[in-house]
Amino acid sequence: MQKDLYQHPDYFLVDELLTDEHKLIRDSVRAYVKKEISPIIEDYAQKAEFPSQIIKGMGELGCFGPFVPQEYGGAGLDYISYGIMMQELERGDSGVRSTASVQGSLVMFPIYKFGSEEQKKKYLPKLATGEWMGCFGLTEPNHGSDPSSMLTNFKDAGDHVILNGSKMWISNAPFAQVAIVWAKDEAGEIHGLIVERGMEGFSTPETHGKWSLRASATGELVFDNVKVPKENILPGVKGLKGPLSCLSSARYGIAWGALGCAMDCYDTALRYSKQRVQFGKPIAAFQLTQKKLAEMITEITKTQLLNWRLGVLRDEDRATPAQISMAKRNSVDIALKVSREARQILGGMGITGEFSIMRHMMNLESVVTYEGTHDIHLLITGMDVTGINAFK
Structure with missing residues (x-):
């Protein structure tokens, strides 16, 4: 495994839209991923095992339900902070982000949103630290x-x-x-x-x-x-509203997380293209390579801005499920395209475990399906803009 040399792409200076706290949170999770995830994740993926030792560290960082208030063991952070955390975790591996997403958005969120006071006090603090997983x-x-x-x-x-x-x-x-x-x-x-x-x-x-x-x-x-x-039994909700609201929370995290995959693949391909020499010059000097890289960073930048705006709306409690669906579908679609183009830039090396790209590609084939398939999210957007339900 090569050393994790990841550098955050920010072509449109999106960092200027973030607070100092957001950047501190991001840098903390990024440092954790570089130290604890990147050196081991390829080996665990090859063995098809989950690295359970990372749970404690993720709990200490507040990656489990960071939006849950401090009185219940959460960090009481905003949704942009949550998104940034998921982006950095999935930059390491989709499976790691999945573990955190499930814990926060699909287990802690419904208990906090729909649970009794007794349920909140019993379960949330232990889930927030990772003592219990859900x-x-x-x-x-x-x-x-x-x-x-x-x-x-x-x-x-x-x-x-x-x-x-x-x-x-x-x-x-x-x-x-x-x-x-x-x-x-x-x-x-x-x-x-x-x-x-x-x-x-x-x-x-x-x-x-x-x-x-x-x-x-x-x-x-x-x-x-x-x-x-x-x-x-959760007393605060009946019907599909309960699970669907949980899915909206999880999809929001995926929108940020899948972007992390795209960023990692782009950064890897950009660095490799400057180092790999063919026909007497770096392959970054060839027009077709530059076309790939230019299209990657364009789509990544558009996705960064969409996700940031969604985070603002989520913090203002104005983000709709349909908007979240669009963001989830867009991020995964872009991540899949970026990973495939990045793999081509690396040639045969792109399929090896020396680089993260092929692992991201394989993981994204699950991410594009779970929490609503690619086509289902299209129909959600279609129903929202036309007012016509195509599901029935």
């Missing part, structure tokens, strides 16, 4: 983009409910102590339940054989007559 159960084997058709359900049994069903493609599932599970009651209404590891009938088999997100732990959630206390 996962989010929405997708099912036969119900992905259409979560309203979920089959996972629970029935009333006095002081508890009986939960049955299964979820799949669940990040953090193999080691999570807590799962936020979305299931239907006997009336067919969707609720969120906090399911804890150790509850009888609850298992989390790991998913193997992945070519993408290899340094992230993925698994299933299986519920076989699991007794869940009624006090573990």
